[in-house]
Amino acid sequence: MIGEMEVRILDELEKLKKEIQATQNEFNYVTDTKLMESYIYKMEYLNRRYDYFLNLAKEKRLKAFK
Secondary structure, three states: OOOHHHHHHHHHHHHHHHHHHHHHHHHOOOOOHHHHHHHHHHHHHHHHHHHHHHHHHHHOOOOOOO
């Protein structure tokens, strides 16, 4: 049985996946170099956060089902 913490981990992974994709799409249309830089930092942040939750999921042997 999966508890509240496990549900939060899986929900966060799904949310981050969508946010990473949206940020990548937005980055593709940016022409200002300073704005590009901010998207690069945002991607770094999102990817590190995703890796953190992915490692938690692996430790708890969680799998996402749709």
